[in-house]
Amino acid sequence: xxxxxxxxxxxxxxxxxxxxxxxxxxxxxxxxxxxxxxxxxxxxxxxxxxxxxxxxxxxxxxxxxxxxxxxxxxxxxxxxxxxxxxxxxxxxxxxxxxxxxxxxxxxxxxxxxxxxxxxxxxxxxxxxxxxxxxxxxxxxxxxxxxxxxxxxxxxxxxxxxxxxxxxxxxxxxxxxxxxxxxxxxxxxxxxxxxxxxxxxxxxxxxxxxxxxxxxxxxxxxxxxxxxxxxxxxxxxxxxxxxxxxxxxxxxxxxxxxxxxxxxxxxxxxxxxxxxxxxxxxxxxxxxxxxxxxxxxxxxxxxxxxxxxxxxxxxxxxxxxxxxxxxxxxxxxxxxxxxxxxxxxxxxxxxxxxxxxxxxxxxxxxxxxx
Numbered sequence: 192x193x194x195x196x197x198x199x200x201x202x203x204x205x206x207x208x209x210x211x212x213x214x215x216x217x218x219x220x221x222x223x224x225x226x227x228x229x230x231x232x233x234x235x236x237x238x239x240x241x242x243x244x245x246x247x248x249x250x251x252x253x254x255x256x257x258x259x260x261x262x263x264x265x266x267x268x269x270x271x272x273x274x275x276x277x278x279x280x281x282x283x284x285x286x287x288x289x290x291x292x293x294x295x296x297x298x299x300x301x302x303x304x305x306x307x308x309x310x311x312x313x314x315x316x317x318x319x320x321x322x323x324x325x326x327x328x329x330x331x332x333x334x335x336x337x338x339x340x341x342x343x344x345x346x347x348x349x350x351x352x353x354x355x356x357x358x359x360x361x362x363x364x365x366x367x368x369x370x371x372x373x374x375x376x377x378x379x380x381x382x383x384x385x386x387x388x389x390x391x392x393x394x395x396x397x398x399x400x401x402x403x404x405x406x407x408x409x410x411x412x413x414x415x416x417x418x419x420x421x422x423x424x425x426x427x428x429x430x431x432x433x434x435x436x437x438x439x440x441x442x443x444x445x446x447x448x449x450x451x452x453x454x455x456x457x458x459x460x461x462x463x464x465x466x467x468x469x470x471x472x473x474x475x476x477x478x479x480x481x482x483x484x485x486x487x488x489x490x491x492x493x494x495x496x497x498x499x500x501x502x503x504x505x506x507x508x509x510x511x512x513x514x515x516x517x518x519x520x521x522x523x524x525x526x527x528x529x530x531x532x533x534x535x536x537x538x539x540x541x542x543x544x545x546x547x548x549x550x551x552x553x554x555x556x557x558x559x560x
Contacts, residue, residue: 207249207252207253207256207264207267207268209267211249212246212249212267212268212271213271215239215244215245215246215249215271215275216246216271216274216275216278218239218245219235219239219240219244219246219275219278219279220274220275220278222235222238222239223235223236223239223278223279223282224282226282226286227286228286228289228290229283229286229287229290232279232282232283232286235279236279239275239279240272240275240276240279246268246271246272246275249268250268250272252264253265253268313553313554313555313556314553314556315545315553316533316537316545316553316556317419317529317530317533317545319556320529320532320533320536321401321419321421321529322401323445324399324401324421324442324445324446324529324532325399325401325421327441327442327445327446328399328423328442329399331397331438331441332397333397333398333399333423334397334398334399335398335399335400335401336384336385336387336388336398336399336400337384337400337402338378338381338383338384338387338400338402339378340377340378340402340403340404340405341368341375341376341377341378342375342376342377342378342383343374343375343383344360344374344375344376345374346383346386346387347376347378347379347380347382347383348360348376349512350383350386350509350512350513351382351383351386351461351462351509352461352462352506352508352509352512353461353462354461357461359379364379364406364407365377365379365406365407366405366406366407377404377405378402378404378405379404379405379406380404380420380422380526381400381401381402381404381420381421381422381526382400382422382462382524382526384398384400384402384422385398385400385422385424385524386509386512386513388400388424389424389426389510389513389515390513390514394426394427394515394520395425395426395427395428395520396424396425396426396427396522397424397425397426397427398423398424399421399422399423399424400421400422400423400424401419401420401421401422401529402419402420402421403417403418403419404417404418404419404420405417406418410542410543410546411542411543412540412541412542412543413542414542415530415542415543415545415546417546418528418529418530418542419528419529419530420526420527420528420529421526421527421529422524422525422526423438423524423525423526424505424522424523424524425438425522425523425524426505426510426515426520426521426522427520427521427522428519428520428521429521430504430521430522430523431504431521432455432465432467432504432523434523435502435503435504435523435525436453436455438523438525439453439469439502439525440453443471443499446532446535446536447471447474447535447536448474451471451472451474452471452472453469453470453471453472453499454469454470454472454496455467455468455469455470455502456468456469456470458501458503460501460503461506462503462505462506462509462524463501463502463503463504463505463506463523463524464503464504464506464507465503465504466501466502466503467501467502467503468498468500468501468502469498469499469500469501469502469525469527470496470497470498470499471496471497471499471535472495472496472497473488473491473494473495473496473497474497474535476488476491476493476495480493480495481493481494481495497535499527499531499532499535500525500526500527500528500531501525501526501527502523502524502525502526503523503524503525504521504522504523504524505521505522505523505524510522530542530545533545537556
């Protein structure tokens with residue numbers, strides 16, 4: 192029996208020849224280098240590193256070799272396949288980077304170009320202004336007081352010294368929740384909050400009460416059945432009309448700017464005594480239109496003053512109704528409409544614009560009033 196063929200030369204298998212294997216590697220490298228995108232590289236990978244590639248087919252020939260030749264041929268093909276894999280990975284990294292760069296360039300957004308955007312809108316100016324007015328009083332040490340909009344008739348009228356036969360208590364001016372004898376109304380002012388504050392809080396009391404109120408008015412340019420007020424109340428020892436005037440002057444300056452002048456004009460309210468109307472010097476003509484037909488002012492009607500709200504010293508009957516000793520304590524109260532203040536500050540001519548929900552009105556104010 193003959194022995195193994197130890198003289199077999201693997202070069203006799205053409206695909207395993209050293210020059211042939213090197214040529215396969217060179218062809219693969221050339222194909223990878225020629226690929227100009229990842230799709231072309233994928234085709235080159237299948238052709239030179241796939242299951243039907245020349246190196247894969249050469250690798251299959253190794254099994255037909257005698258044992259003495261397998262090691263050398265296997266090492267040669269293995270090194271060749273590793274070189275092809277390295278070349279493939281290196282080229283893939285380069286092409287991936289080039290692709291990413293192209294994507295970044297082609298999909299870049301020029302943030303300097305104008306674009307169409309949905310309208311931002313804005314908070315309702317009444318809300319913003321009401322908060323700003325409340326902040327003025329918070330800075331002076333006042334507290335914010337709140338109360339229900341459906342209020343007891345006693346707190347809305349009786350405790351405020353409004354007599355039973357007062358016209359404001361009739362169905363013509365007041366919304367009753369059920370009937371005129373139900374004892375529950377939609378508050379006609381935020382004054383009931385002051386009553387609740389005097390019943391619930393320890394003395395001295397300094398509160399401001401912003402909120403929504405209701406009256407049976409027709410909706411027109413200067414009236415609305417639902418509107419907003421802000422009222423203030425101070426109850427302490429030794430308070431005077433001078434303290435009231437100073438408080439209102441400070442509020443006026445914060446709302447309308449430095450140099451604005453106020454005056455108190457005698458009036459009557461059941462819950463204050465003495466009572467006064469608060470007038471503002473016309474911030475358009477500053478009184479220069481009075482008696483001068485050539486300088487007529489539409490804002491104040493050439494009267495030089497604009498009515499802003501009401502005020503006065505708290506009627507002792509109101510203090511007594513809530514159990515406050517009128518021999519020791521005195522108080523002052525005031526109130527003005529938020530809508531009216533907004534009309535003055537921002538030259539709004541029609542109150543209906545504030546309630547109709549037209550976004551063109553609120554957008555003009557943005558997030559501030």
